[in-house]
Amino acid sequence: MDSIVVRGGNRLSGTVQISGAKNAVLTLMPCALLTDEGLCLENLPRLADVDNFMHLLNQHGASTMLEGGHNGGGRKMTVKAASIASTVAPYDFVRKMRASILVLGPLVARAGEATVSMPGGCAIGNRPIDLHLKALEALGADIELAAGYVKATAPDGGLKGGTISFPMVSVGATENALMAAVLASGETVIENAAREPEIVDLCNCLVAMGAEIEDIGSDRLVVHGTDRLHGTTYSVMPDRIEAGSYACAAAITGGELMLKGADAHDMAAILAGLRDVGLGVQELADGVKVSADARLKPATISTAPFPGFPTDMQAQFMSMLALADGTSMLTETIFENRYMHVPELARMGADIEVRGRTAVVKGVDELVGANVMATDLRASMSLVLAGLAARGETKVLRVYHLDRGYESLEDKLSAVGADIERVSEG
Incomplete structure:
Protein backbone atom coordinates (compact mmCIF):
# COMPACT_ATOMS: atom_id res chain seq x y z
CA MET A 1 0.00 0.00 0.00
CA ASP A 2 1.28 3.45 -0.89
CA SER A 3 2.14 6.19 1.57
CA ILE A 4 3.23 9.79 1.13
CA VAL A 5 6.38 11.02 2.84
CA VAL A 6 6.75 14.75 3.47
CA ARG A 7 9.85 16.43 4.83
CA GLY A 8 8.66 19.79 6.11
CA GLY A 9 10.15 23.24 6.30
CA ASN A 10 10.22 24.31 2.64
CA ARG A 11 8.54 27.53 1.58
CA LEU A 12 6.28 26.92 -1.42
CA SER A 13 6.48 29.28 -4.37
CA GLY A 14 5.31 29.08 -7.98
CA THR A 15 2.24 28.15 -9.99
CA VAL A 16 -0.21 25.30 -9.46
CA GLN A 17 -2.58 24.36 -12.27
CA ILE A 18 -6.03 23.73 -10.81
CA SER A 19 -7.74 20.63 -12.21
CA GLY A 20 -11.36 20.01 -13.10
CA ALA A 21 -13.58 19.68 -10.05
CA VAL A 236 -15.74 20.72 -16.19
CA MET A 237 -15.46 23.70 -13.82
CA PRO A 238 -12.21 24.21 -11.88
CA ASP A 239 -11.98 22.54 -8.48
CA ARG A 240 -12.57 25.18 -5.81
CA ILE A 241 -11.68 22.72 -3.02
CA GLU A 242 -8.38 21.79 -4.64
CA ALA A 243 -7.60 25.48 -5.11
CA GLY A 244 -8.46 26.21 -1.48
CA SER A 245 -6.28 23.32 -0.35
CA TYR A 246 -3.25 24.67 -2.20
CA ALA A 247 -3.96 28.13 -0.83
CA CYS A 248 -3.68 26.59 2.65
CA ALA A 249 -0.38 25.02 1.56
CA ALA A 250 0.95 28.48 0.72
CA ALA A 251 -0.31 29.83 4.04
CA ILE A 252 1.09 27.07 6.25
CA THR A 253 4.55 27.30 4.65
CA GLY A 254 4.72 31.10 4.51
CA GLY A 255 4.78 30.84 0.73
CA GLU A 256 3.27 32.36 -2.38
CA LEU A 257 1.31 30.43 -5.02
CA MET A 258 -0.49 31.30 -8.21
CA LEU A 259 -3.56 29.04 -8.44
CA LYS A 260 -3.96 29.02 -12.20
CA GLY A 261 -7.49 28.50 -13.42
CA ALA A 262 -9.11 28.97 -10.00
CA ASP A 263 -12.46 30.80 -10.03
CA ALA A 264 -12.53 33.46 -7.32
CA HIS A 265 -16.31 33.84 -7.52
CA ASP A 266 -16.91 30.20 -6.64
CA MET A 267 -14.33 30.45 -3.83
CA ALA A 268 -15.68 33.61 -2.17
CA ALA A 269 -16.20 32.09 1.30
CA ILE A 270 -12.84 30.29 1.18
CA LEU A 271 -11.00 33.44 0.12
CA ALA A 272 -12.75 35.45 2.84
CA GLY A 273 -11.50 32.90 5.39
CA LEU A 274 -7.98 33.12 4.02
CA ARG A 275 -8.02 36.90 4.23
CA ASP A 276 -9.26 36.67 7.82
CA VAL A 277 -6.19 34.66 8.84
CA GLY A 278 -3.88 37.21 7.20
CA LEU A 279 -3.22 35.69 3.79
CA GLY A 280 -2.77 38.07 0.87
CA VAL A 281 -5.27 37.25 -1.86
CA GLN A 282 -5.28 38.65 -5.41
CA GLU A 283 -8.16 37.81 -7.73
CA LEU A 284 -6.77 37.77 -11.27
CA ALA A 285 -8.20 37.10 -14.71
CA ASP A 286 -6.47 33.73 -14.99
CA GLY A 287 -6.70 32.58 -11.39
CA VAL A 288 -6.02 33.53 -7.79
CA LYS A 289 -2.68 34.46 -6.23
CA VAL A 290 -2.14 33.91 -2.50
CA SER A 291 0.80 34.90 -0.31
CA ALA A 292 1.75 34.68 3.37
CA ASP A 293 4.40 36.92 4.87
CA ALA A 294 3.63 36.77 8.59
CA ARG A 295 2.38 34.34 11.22
CA LEU A 296 -1.26 33.49 10.65
CA LYS A 297 -4.04 35.03 12.73
CA PRO A 298 -6.69 32.92 14.49
CA ALA A 299 -10.20 32.73 13.07
CA THR A 300 -13.75 31.67 13.92
CA ILE A 301 -15.31 29.60 11.12
CA SER A 302 -18.54 27.64 10.80
CA THR A 303 -19.27 25.37 7.86
CA ALA A 304 -22.53 25.90 5.95
CA PRO A 305 -24.12 25.13 2.58
CA PHE A 306 -23.08 27.43 -0.28
CA PRO A 307 -22.55 30.37 -0.23
CA GLY A 308 -21.24 29.58 3.25
CA PHE A 309 -17.88 28.09 4.15
CA PRO A 310 -17.60 24.58 2.64
CA THR A 311 -17.33 21.55 4.89
CA ASP A 312 -14.78 20.15 2.43
CA MET A 313 -12.30 22.89 3.54
CA GLN A 314 -12.70 22.48 7.30
CA ALA A 315 -9.87 19.97 7.79
CA GLN A 316 -7.38 21.95 5.71
CA PHE A 317 -8.12 25.15 7.63
CA MET A 318 -7.69 23.26 10.90
CA SER A 319 -4.14 22.27 9.97
CA MET A 320 -3.35 25.84 8.96
CA LEU A 321 -4.84 27.30 12.15
CA ALA A 322 -2.88 24.83 14.28
CA LEU A 323 0.08 27.17 13.68
CA ALA A 324 -1.85 30.44 14.05
CA ASP A 325 -0.98 33.06 16.66
CA GLY A 326 -3.92 32.48 19.02
CA THR A 327 -7.02 30.36 19.50
CA SER A 328 -9.41 29.53 16.65
CA MET A 329 -12.91 28.04 16.71
CA LEU A 330 -14.11 25.69 13.97
CA THR A 331 -17.72 24.51 13.98
CA GLU A 332 -18.84 21.67 11.72
CA THR A 333 -22.57 21.91 10.96
CA ILE A 334 -22.83 19.57 7.95
CA PHE A 335 -21.42 16.20 9.09
CA GLU A 336 -21.27 14.97 12.67
CA ASN A 337 -18.16 12.83 12.33
CA ARG A 338 -15.75 15.05 10.47
CA TYR A 339 -13.07 15.50 13.12
CA MET A 340 -11.34 12.14 12.71
CA HIS A 341 -8.15 13.94 11.66
CA VAL A 342 -7.86 15.64 15.07
CA PRO A 343 -6.07 12.75 16.85
CA GLU A 344 -3.63 12.48 13.94
CA LEU A 345 -2.84 16.20 14.04
CA ALA A 346 -2.38 15.88 17.81
CA ARG A 347 0.31 13.26 17.13
CA MET A 348 2.16 16.02 15.29
CA GLY A 349 1.89 18.43 18.22
CA ALA A 350 -1.32 20.29 17.41
CA ASP A 351 -3.36 21.52 20.39
CA ILE A 352 -7.01 20.81 19.47
CA GLU A 353 -9.98 20.10 21.73
CA VAL A 354 -13.27 18.88 20.28
CA ARG A 355 -16.40 20.02 22.08
CA GLY A 356 -19.36 18.47 20.31
CA ARG A 357 -19.44 19.98 16.84
CA THR A 358 -16.87 22.66 17.68
CA ALA A 359 -13.10 22.27 17.62
CA VAL A 360 -11.01 24.68 19.67
CA VAL A 361 -7.62 25.06 17.98
CA LYS A 362 -4.87 26.67 20.06
CA GLY A 363 -1.98 27.71 17.84
CA VAL A 364 1.41 26.18 18.62
CA ASP A 365 4.90 27.32 17.67
CA GLU A 366 5.67 24.24 15.60
CA LEU A 367 4.43 20.86 14.42
CA VAL A 368 6.64 17.78 14.45
CA GLY A 369 6.68 15.05 11.82
CA ALA A 370 5.08 11.70 12.66
CA ASN A 371 3.46 8.64 11.11
CA VAL A 372 -0.22 9.47 10.65
CA MET A 373 -3.24 7.68 9.22
CA ALA A 374 -5.59 9.24 6.68
CA THR A 375 -9.27 8.67 7.51
CA ASP A 376 -11.03 10.36 4.58
CA LEU A 377 -10.30 12.47 1.52
CA ARG A 378 -10.09 15.97 3.01
CA ALA A 379 -8.56 14.74 6.27
CA SER A 380 -5.80 13.21 4.14
CA MET A 381 -4.99 16.60 2.66
CA SER A 382 -4.97 18.20 6.10
CA LEU A 383 -2.23 15.77 7.17
CA VAL A 384 -0.15 16.50 4.07
CA LEU A 385 -0.49 20.22 4.82
CA ALA A 386 0.64 19.69 8.39
CA GLY A 387 3.59 17.70 7.10
CA LEU A 388 4.64 20.54 4.80
CA ALA A 389 5.14 22.79 7.82
CA ALA A 390 6.30 20.22 10.39
CA ARG A 391 9.85 19.78 11.58
CA GLY A 392 11.22 16.49 10.33
CA GLU A 393 9.51 13.74 8.34
CA THR A 394 5.81 12.93 8.16
CA LYS A 395 4.47 9.71 6.66
CA VAL A 396 0.82 9.73 5.63
CA LEU A 397 -0.70 6.26 5.36
CA ARG A 398 -3.87 5.20 3.47
CA VAL A 399 -3.30 7.72 0.69
CA TYR A 400 -5.82 6.01 -1.57
CA HIS A 401 -8.21 8.55 -0.06
CA LEU A 402 -6.13 11.35 -1.62
CA ASP A 403 -6.17 9.69 -5.02
CA ARG A 404 -9.95 9.94 -5.01
CA GLY A 405 -9.89 13.73 -5.06
CA TYR A 406 -6.46 15.29 -5.76
CA GLU A 407 -4.85 14.91 -9.16
CA SER A 408 -1.06 14.45 -9.19
CA LEU A 409 -0.70 15.81 -5.68
CA GLU A 410 2.97 14.98 -5.20
CA ASP A 411 3.93 16.31 -8.66
CA LYS A 412 2.11 19.59 -8.12
CA LEU A 413 3.60 20.16 -4.68
CA SER A 414 7.11 19.11 -5.73
CA ALA A 415 7.00 21.59 -8.61
CA VAL A 416 6.52 24.49 -6.17
CA GLY A 417 9.23 23.45 -3.72
CA ALA A 418 7.82 20.77 -1.44
CA ASP A 419 9.99 17.81 -0.39
CA ILE A 420 7.38 15.11 -0.93
CA GLU A 421 7.29 11.66 -2.46
CA ARG A 422 5.05 8.63 -2.81
CA VAL A 423 6.44 5.40 -1.42
CA SER A 424 5.10 1.99 -2.36
CA GLU A 425 5.22 -0.55 0.43
CA GLY A 426 4.62 -4.24 0.02
Whole structure:
Protein backbone atom coordinates (compact mmCIF):
# COMPACT_ATOMS: atom_id res chain seq x y z
CA MET A 1 0.00 0.00 0.00
CA ASP A 2 1.28 3.45 -0.89
CA SER A 3 2.14 6.19 1.57
CA ILE A 4 3.23 9.79 1.13
CA VAL A 5 6.38 11.02 2.84
CA VAL A 6 6.75 14.75 3.47
CA ARG A 7 9.85 16.43 4.83
CA GLY A 8 8.66 19.79 6.11
CA GLY A 9 10.15 23.24 6.30
CA ASN A 10 10.22 24.31 2.64
CA ARG A 11 8.54 27.53 1.58
CA LEU A 12 6.28 26.92 -1.42
CA SER A 13 6.48 29.28 -4.37
CA GLY A 14 5.31 29.08 -7.98
CA THR A 15 2.24 28.15 -9.99
CA VAL A 16 -0.21 25.30 -9.46
CA GLN A 17 -2.58 24.36 -12.27
CA ILE A 18 -6.03 23.73 -10.81
CA SER A 19 -7.74 20.63 -12.21
CA GLY A 20 -11.36 20.01 -13.10
CA ALA A 21 -13.58 19.68 -10.05
CA LYS A 22 -14.08 16.25 -8.52
CA ASN A 23 -17.46 17.20 -7.07
CA ALA A 24 -18.61 18.48 -10.46
CA VAL A 25 -17.36 15.77 -12.79
CA LEU A 26 -18.97 13.01 -10.73
CA THR A 27 -22.28 14.83 -11.22
CA LEU A 28 -21.76 15.47 -14.93
CA MET A 29 -20.80 11.90 -15.86
CA PRO A 30 -24.24 10.38 -15.08
CA CYS A 31 -25.83 12.98 -17.39
CA ALA A 32 -24.64 10.72 -20.23
CA LEU A 33 -27.32 8.22 -19.19
CA LEU A 34 -30.01 10.76 -20.15
CA THR A 35 -29.30 10.59 -23.89
CA ASP A 36 -28.37 8.06 -26.56
CA GLU A 37 -25.85 10.53 -27.98
CA GLY A 38 -22.29 11.16 -26.80
CA LEU A 39 -21.42 13.49 -23.91
CA CYS A 40 -17.84 14.79 -24.09
CA LEU A 41 -16.43 16.18 -20.84
CA GLU A 42 -13.32 18.33 -21.17
CA ASN A 43 -10.93 19.46 -18.40
CA LEU A 44 -11.31 15.98 -16.92
CA PRO A 45 -9.31 15.38 -13.72
CA ARG A 46 -7.29 12.19 -13.35
CA LEU A 47 -8.83 10.71 -10.21
CA ALA A 48 -9.65 7.28 -8.83
CA ASP A 49 -13.29 8.32 -8.39
CA VAL A 50 -13.54 9.24 -12.07
CA ASP A 51 -12.20 5.82 -13.04
CA ASN A 52 -14.63 4.09 -10.66
CA PHE A 53 -17.58 6.05 -12.04
CA MET A 54 -16.49 5.26 -15.58
CA HIS A 55 -16.61 1.55 -14.76
CA LEU A 56 -20.07 2.00 -13.27
CA LEU A 57 -21.30 3.66 -16.47
CA ASN A 58 -19.82 0.76 -18.45
CA GLN A 59 -21.90 -1.56 -16.24
CA HIS A 60 -25.01 0.25 -17.47
CA GLY A 61 -23.97 -0.25 -21.10
CA ALA A 62 -22.26 3.07 -21.82
CA SER A 63 -19.07 3.20 -23.87
CA THR A 64 -16.30 5.46 -22.60
CA MET A 65 -13.31 6.88 -24.43
CA LEU A 66 -10.48 8.79 -22.75
CA GLU A 67 -8.22 11.20 -24.61
CA GLY A 68 -5.53 13.70 -23.67
CA GLY A 69 -2.67 14.08 -21.31
CA HIS A 70 -1.82 14.41 -17.65
CA ASN A 71 -2.78 17.78 -16.04
CA GLY A 72 -3.30 21.10 -17.67
CA GLY A 73 -6.90 20.60 -18.70
CA GLY A 74 -6.06 18.57 -21.81
CA ARG A 75 -7.81 15.37 -20.76
CA LYS A 76 -11.33 14.55 -21.88
CA MET A 77 -13.82 11.70 -21.80
CA THR A 78 -16.62 10.86 -24.18
CA VAL A 79 -19.44 8.77 -22.74
CA LYS A 80 -22.14 7.35 -25.00
CA ALA A 81 -25.07 5.35 -23.66
CA ALA A 82 -26.71 4.37 -26.96
CA SER A 83 -28.85 1.97 -24.97
CA ILE A 84 -29.18 1.02 -21.31
CA ALA A 85 -27.90 -2.56 -20.94
CA SER A 86 -28.54 -2.78 -17.21
CA THR A 87 -30.46 -0.68 -14.70
CA VAL A 88 -28.68 -2.28 -11.75
CA ALA A 89 -25.79 -0.55 -9.96
CA PRO A 90 -24.24 -3.40 -7.91
CA TYR A 91 -22.71 -3.14 -4.47
CA ASP A 92 -19.18 -3.87 -5.75
CA PHE A 93 -19.28 -0.63 -7.74
CA VAL A 94 -21.31 1.61 -5.46
CA ARG A 95 -19.49 0.78 -2.20
CA LYS A 96 -16.40 2.64 -3.42
CA MET A 97 -18.00 6.08 -3.53
CA ARG A 98 -21.16 7.80 -2.47
CA ALA A 99 -21.55 9.67 -5.78
CA SER A 100 -22.71 6.41 -7.37
CA ILE A 101 -26.22 7.16 -6.08
CA LEU A 102 -26.38 9.81 -8.82
CA VAL A 103 -27.19 7.18 -11.46
CA LEU A 104 -30.57 6.68 -9.75
CA GLY A 105 -32.37 9.72 -11.20
CA PRO A 106 -31.07 9.41 -14.78
CA LEU A 107 -31.82 5.66 -14.98
CA VAL A 108 -35.39 6.04 -13.71
CA ALA A 109 -35.96 9.01 -16.02
CA ARG A 110 -34.69 7.30 -19.15
CA ALA A 111 -35.17 3.56 -18.58
CA GLY A 112 -38.14 3.72 -16.23
CA GLU A 113 -36.43 1.86 -13.41
CA ALA A 114 -33.23 1.59 -11.41
CA THR A 115 -31.89 -0.73 -8.72
CA VAL A 116 -28.98 0.87 -6.90
CA SER A 117 -26.99 -0.39 -3.93
CA MET A 118 -26.85 1.86 -0.91
CA PRO A 119 -23.78 4.08 -1.41
CA GLY A 120 -20.36 4.11 0.28
CA GLY A 121 -17.63 6.76 0.32
CA CYS A 122 -15.81 8.54 3.14
CA ALA A 123 -16.89 7.62 6.68
CA ILE A 124 -17.48 11.20 7.79
CA GLY A 125 -20.94 10.77 9.24
CA ASN A 126 -24.51 9.80 8.56
CA ARG A 127 -25.58 10.83 5.06
CA PRO A 128 -28.99 9.24 4.43
CA ILE A 129 -30.47 9.20 0.93
CA ASP A 130 -34.06 9.71 2.03
CA LEU A 131 -34.18 13.12 0.35
CA HIS A 132 -33.14 11.56 -2.97
CA LEU A 133 -35.96 9.06 -2.67
CA LYS A 134 -38.58 11.62 -1.65
CA ALA A 135 -37.63 13.70 -4.70
CA LEU A 136 -38.26 10.77 -7.03
CA GLU A 137 -41.51 9.97 -5.25
CA ALA A 138 -42.64 13.55 -5.87
CA LEU A 139 -42.21 12.81 -9.59
CA GLY A 140 -44.34 9.71 -9.34
CA ALA A 141 -41.72 6.99 -8.81
CA ASP A 142 -42.44 3.97 -6.66
CA ILE A 143 -39.64 3.22 -4.18
CA GLU A 144 -38.75 -0.13 -2.60
CA LEU A 145 -35.90 -0.83 -0.16
CA ALA A 146 -34.66 -4.40 0.21
CA ALA A 147 -31.39 -6.19 1.01
CA GLY A 148 -29.29 -3.03 0.87
CA TYR A 149 -30.67 -1.89 -2.49
CA VAL A 150 -33.01 0.89 -3.60
CA LYS A 151 -35.41 0.03 -6.43
CA ALA A 152 -37.17 2.94 -8.08
CA THR A 153 -39.81 2.45 -10.77
CA ALA A 154 -41.43 5.16 -12.87
CA PRO A 155 -45.20 5.06 -13.45
CA ASP A 156 -46.67 4.11 -16.83
CA GLY A 157 -45.78 6.88 -19.24
CA GLY A 158 -42.70 7.91 -17.29
CA LEU A 159 -42.00 10.41 -14.52
CA LYS A 160 -44.40 13.35 -14.11
CA GLY A 161 -43.49 16.89 -13.14
CA GLY A 162 -44.20 17.89 -9.56
CA THR A 163 -43.09 20.01 -6.64
CA ILE A 164 -40.05 18.88 -4.67
CA SER A 165 -39.57 20.77 -1.41
CA PHE A 166 -36.46 19.80 0.52
CA PRO A 167 -36.67 20.23 4.31
CA MET A 168 -32.93 20.79 4.37
CA VAL A 169 -30.35 21.62 1.73
CA SER A 170 -28.88 18.53 0.05
CA VAL A 171 -26.43 18.78 -2.83
CA GLY A 172 -26.78 15.15 -3.93
CA ALA A 173 -30.57 15.11 -3.69
CA THR A 174 -30.78 18.33 -5.72
CA GLU A 175 -28.56 16.75 -8.37
CA ASN A 176 -30.64 13.58 -8.59
CA ALA A 177 -33.86 15.60 -8.69
CA LEU A 178 -32.57 17.76 -11.55
CA MET A 179 -31.46 14.80 -13.66
CA ALA A 180 -34.78 13.04 -13.13
CA ALA A 181 -36.87 16.16 -13.79
CA VAL A 182 -35.34 17.07 -17.16
CA LEU A 183 -37.00 14.03 -18.79
CA ALA A 184 -40.21 14.12 -16.71
CA SER A 185 -43.36 15.33 -18.46
CA GLY A 186 -44.52 18.77 -17.40
CA GLU A 187 -43.05 21.28 -14.98
CA THR A 188 -41.03 20.46 -11.87
CA VAL A 189 -40.31 22.98 -9.13
CA ILE A 190 -37.39 22.23 -6.79
CA GLU A 191 -37.64 24.31 -3.61
CA ASN A 192 -34.79 24.80 -1.11
CA ALA A 193 -32.41 23.53 -3.79
CA ALA A 194 -28.66 23.50 -3.14
CA ARG A 195 -26.86 26.47 -4.72
CA GLU A 196 -23.32 25.11 -4.89
CA PRO A 197 -21.28 26.02 -8.00
CA GLU A 198 -21.29 22.32 -8.88
CA ILE A 199 -25.12 22.49 -9.08
CA VAL A 200 -24.80 25.45 -11.44
CA ASP A 201 -22.30 23.46 -13.49
CA LEU A 202 -24.75 20.56 -13.71
CA CYS A 203 -27.58 22.86 -14.77
CA ASN A 204 -25.43 24.48 -17.44
CA CYS A 205 -24.42 21.07 -18.81
CA LEU A 206 -28.04 19.88 -18.89
CA VAL A 207 -29.09 23.07 -20.69
CA ALA A 208 -26.32 22.47 -23.23
CA MET A 209 -27.89 19.03 -23.75
CA GLY A 210 -31.30 20.57 -24.46
CA ALA A 211 -32.89 20.82 -21.00
CA GLU A 212 -35.00 23.81 -19.94
CA ILE A 213 -34.11 25.06 -16.45
CA GLU A 214 -35.03 28.45 -14.98
CA ASP A 215 -33.46 30.45 -12.13
CA ILE A 216 -30.12 28.61 -12.21
CA GLY A 217 -28.06 29.49 -9.16
CA SER A 218 -31.08 30.18 -6.96
CA ASP A 219 -32.68 28.00 -4.28
CA ARG A 220 -35.83 27.54 -6.39
CA LEU A 221 -35.26 25.77 -9.69
CA VAL A 222 -37.97 25.36 -12.32
CA VAL A 223 -37.51 22.53 -14.83
CA HIS A 224 -39.63 22.15 -17.94
CA GLY A 225 -39.39 18.49 -18.92
CA THR A 226 -38.51 17.48 -22.46
CA ASP A 227 -38.88 14.24 -24.42
CA ARG A 228 -35.18 13.78 -25.09
CA LEU A 229 -31.77 15.33 -24.63
CA HIS A 230 -28.88 15.38 -27.07
CA GLY A 231 -25.13 15.04 -26.71
CA THR A 232 -22.79 17.96 -26.18
CA THR A 233 -19.22 18.94 -25.33
CA TYR A 234 -18.83 20.53 -21.92
CA SER A 235 -15.83 21.69 -19.86
CA VAL A 236 -15.74 20.72 -16.19
CA MET A 237 -15.46 23.70 -13.82
CA PRO A 238 -12.21 24.21 -11.88
CA ASP A 239 -11.98 22.54 -8.48
CA ARG A 240 -12.57 25.18 -5.81
CA ILE A 241 -11.68 22.72 -3.02
CA GLU A 242 -8.38 21.79 -4.64
CA ALA A 243 -7.60 25.48 -5.11
CA GLY A 244 -8.46 26.21 -1.48
CA SER A 245 -6.28 23.32 -0.35
CA TYR A 246 -3.25 24.67 -2.20
CA ALA A 247 -3.96 28.13 -0.83
CA CYS A 248 -3.68 26.59 2.65
CA ALA A 249 -0.38 25.02 1.56
CA ALA A 250 0.95 28.48 0.72
CA ALA A 251 -0.31 29.83 4.04
CA ILE A 252 1.09 27.07 6.25
CA THR A 253 4.55 27.30 4.65
CA GLY A 254 4.72 31.10 4.51
CA GLY A 255 4.78 30.84 0.73
CA GLU A 256 3.27 32.36 -2.38
CA LEU A 257 1.31 30.43 -5.02
CA MET A 258 -0.49 31.30 -8.21
CA LEU A 259 -3.56 29.04 -8.44
CA LYS A 260 -3.96 29.02 -12.20
CA GLY A 261 -7.49 28.50 -13.42
CA ALA A 262 -9.11 28.97 -10.00
CA ASP A 263 -12.46 30.80 -10.03
CA ALA A 264 -12.53 33.46 -7.32
CA HIS A 265 -16.31 33.84 -7.52
CA ASP A 266 -16.91 30.20 -6.64
CA MET A 267 -14.33 30.45 -3.83
CA ALA A 268 -15.68 33.61 -2.17
CA ALA A 269 -16.20 32.09 1.30
CA ILE A 270 -12.84 30.29 1.18
CA LEU A 271 -11.00 33.44 0.12
CA ALA A 272 -12.75 35.45 2.84
CA GLY A 273 -11.50 32.90 5.39
CA LEU A 274 -7.98 33.12 4.02
CA ARG A 275 -8.02 36.90 4.23
CA ASP A 276 -9.26 36.67 7.82
CA VAL A 277 -6.19 34.66 8.84
CA GLY A 278 -3.88 37.21 7.20
CA LEU A 279 -3.22 35.69 3.79
CA GLY A 280 -2.77 38.07 0.87
CA VAL A 281 -5.27 37.25 -1.86
CA GLN A 282 -5.28 38.65 -5.41
CA GLU A 283 -8.16 37.81 -7.73
CA LEU A 284 -6.77 37.77 -11.27
CA ALA A 285 -8.20 37.10 -14.71
CA ASP A 286 -6.47 33.73 -14.99
CA GLY A 287 -6.70 32.58 -11.39
CA VAL A 288 -6.02 33.53 -7.79
CA LYS A 289 -2.68 34.46 -6.23
CA VAL A 290 -2.14 33.91 -2.50
CA SER A 291 0.80 34.90 -0.31
CA ALA A 292 1.75 34.68 3.37
CA ASP A 293 4.40 36.92 4.87
CA ALA A 294 3.63 36.77 8.59
CA ARG A 295 2.38 34.34 11.22
CA LEU A 296 -1.26 33.49 10.65
CA LYS A 297 -4.04 35.03 12.73
CA PRO A 298 -6.69 32.92 14.49
CA ALA A 299 -10.20 32.73 13.07
CA THR A 300 -13.75 31.67 13.92
CA ILE A 301 -15.31 29.60 11.12
CA SER A 302 -18.54 27.64 10.80
CA THR A 303 -19.27 25.37 7.86
CA ALA A 304 -22.53 25.90 5.95
CA PRO A 305 -24.12 25.13 2.58
CA PHE A 306 -23.08 27.43 -0.28
CA PRO A 307 -22.55 30.37 -0.23
CA GLY A 308 -21.24 29.58 3.25
CA PHE A 309 -17.88 28.09 4.15
CA PRO A 310 -17.60 24.58 2.64
CA THR A 311 -17.33 21.55 4.89
CA ASP A 312 -14.78 20.15 2.43
CA MET A 313 -12.30 22.89 3.54
CA GLN A 314 -12.70 22.48 7.30
CA ALA A 315 -9.87 19.97 7.79
CA GLN A 316 -7.38 21.95 5.71
CA PHE A 317 -8.12 25.15 7.63
CA MET A 318 -7.69 23.26 10.90
CA SER A 319 -4.14 22.27 9.97
CA MET A 320 -3.35 25.84 8.96
CA LEU A 321 -4.84 27.30 12.15
CA ALA A 322 -2.88 24.83 14.28
CA LEU A 323 0.08 27.17 13.68
CA ALA A 324 -1.85 30.44 14.05
CA ASP A 325 -0.98 33.06 16.66
CA GLY A 326 -3.92 32.48 19.02
CA THR A 327 -7.02 30.36 19.50
CA SER A 328 -9.41 29.53 16.65
CA MET A 329 -12.91 28.04 16.71
CA LEU A 330 -14.11 25.69 13.97
CA THR A 331 -17.72 24.51 13.98
CA GLU A 332 -18.84 21.67 11.72
CA THR A 333 -22.57 21.91 10.96
CA ILE A 334 -22.83 19.57 7.95
CA PHE A 335 -21.42 16.20 9.09
CA GLU A 336 -21.27 14.97 12.67
CA ASN A 337 -18.16 12.83 12.33
CA ARG A 338 -15.75 15.05 10.47
CA TYR A 339 -13.07 15.50 13.12
CA MET A 340 -11.34 12.14 12.71
CA HIS A 341 -8.15 13.94 11.66
CA VAL A 342 -7.86 15.64 15.07
CA PRO A 343 -6.07 12.75 16.85
CA GLU A 344 -3.63 12.48 13.94
CA LEU A 345 -2.84 16.20 14.04
CA ALA A 346 -2.38 15.88 17.81
CA ARG A 347 0.31 13.26 17.13
CA MET A 348 2.16 16.02 15.29
CA GLY A 349 1.89 18.43 18.22
CA ALA A 350 -1.32 20.29 17.41
CA ASP A 351 -3.36 21.52 20.39
CA ILE A 352 -7.01 20.81 19.47
CA GLU A 353 -9.98 20.10 21.73
CA VAL A 354 -13.27 18.88 20.28
CA ARG A 355 -16.40 20.02 22.08
CA GLY A 356 -19.36 18.47 20.31
CA ARG A 357 -19.44 19.98 16.84
CA THR A 358 -16.87 22.66 17.68
CA ALA A 359 -13.10 22.27 17.62
CA VAL A 360 -11.01 24.68 19.67
CA VAL A 361 -7.62 25.06 17.98
CA LYS A 362 -4.87 26.67 20.06
CA GLY A 363 -1.98 27.71 17.84
CA VAL A 364 1.41 26.18 18.62
CA ASP A 365 4.90 27.32 17.67
CA GLU A 366 5.67 24.24 15.60
CA LEU A 367 4.43 20.86 14.42
CA VAL A 368 6.64 17.78 14.45
CA GLY A 369 6.68 15.05 11.82
CA ALA A 370 5.08 11.70 12.66
CA ASN A 371 3.46 8.64 11.11
CA VAL A 372 -0.22 9.47 10.65
CA MET A 373 -3.24 7.68 9.22
CA ALA A 374 -5.59 9.24 6.68
CA THR A 375 -9.27 8.67 7.51
CA ASP A 376 -11.03 10.36 4.58
CA LEU A 377 -10.30 12.47 1.52
CA ARG A 378 -10.09 15.97 3.01
CA ALA A 379 -8.56 14.74 6.27
CA SER A 380 -5.80 13.21 4.14
CA MET A 381 -4.99 16.60 2.66
CA SER A 382 -4.97 18.20 6.10
CA LEU A 383 -2.23 15.77 7.17
CA VAL A 384 -0.15 16.50 4.07
CA LEU A 385 -0.49 20.22 4.82
CA ALA A 386 0.64 19.69 8.39
CA GLY A 387 3.59 17.70 7.10
CA LEU A 388 4.64 20.54 4.80
CA ALA A 389 5.14 22.79 7.82
CA ALA A 390 6.30 20.22 10.39
CA ARG A 391 9.85 19.78 11.58
CA GLY A 392 11.22 16.49 10.33
CA GLU A 393 9.51 13.74 8.34
CA THR A 394 5.81 12.93 8.16
CA LYS A 395 4.47 9.71 6.66
CA VAL A 396 0.82 9.73 5.63
CA LEU A 397 -0.70 6.26 5.36
CA ARG A 398 -3.87 5.20 3.47
CA VAL A 399 -3.30 7.72 0.69
CA TYR A 400 -5.82 6.01 -1.57
CA HIS A 401 -8.21 8.55 -0.06
CA LEU A 402 -6.13 11.35 -1.62
CA ASP A 403 -6.17 9.69 -5.02
CA ARG A 404 -9.95 9.94 -5.01
CA GLY A 405 -9.89 13.73 -5.06
CA TYR A 406 -6.46 15.29 -5.76
CA GLU A 407 -4.85 14.91 -9.16
CA SER A 408 -1.06 14.45 -9.19
CA LEU A 409 -0.70 15.81 -5.68
CA GLU A 410 2.97 14.98 -5.20
CA ASP A 411 3.93 16.31 -8.66
CA LYS A 412 2.11 19.59 -8.12
CA LEU A 413 3.60 20.16 -4.68
CA SER A 414 7.11 19.11 -5.73
CA ALA A 415 7.00 21.59 -8.61
CA VAL A 416 6.52 24.49 -6.17
CA GLY A 417 9.23 23.45 -3.72
CA ALA A 418 7.82 20.77 -1.44
CA ASP A 419 9.99 17.81 -0.39
CA ILE A 420 7.38 15.11 -0.93
CA GLU A 421 7.29 11.66 -2.46
CA ARG A 422 5.05 8.63 -2.81
CA VAL A 423 6.44 5.40 -1.42
CA SER A 424 5.10 1.99 -2.36
CA GLU A 425 5.22 -0.55 0.43
CA GLY A 426 4.62 -4.24 0.02
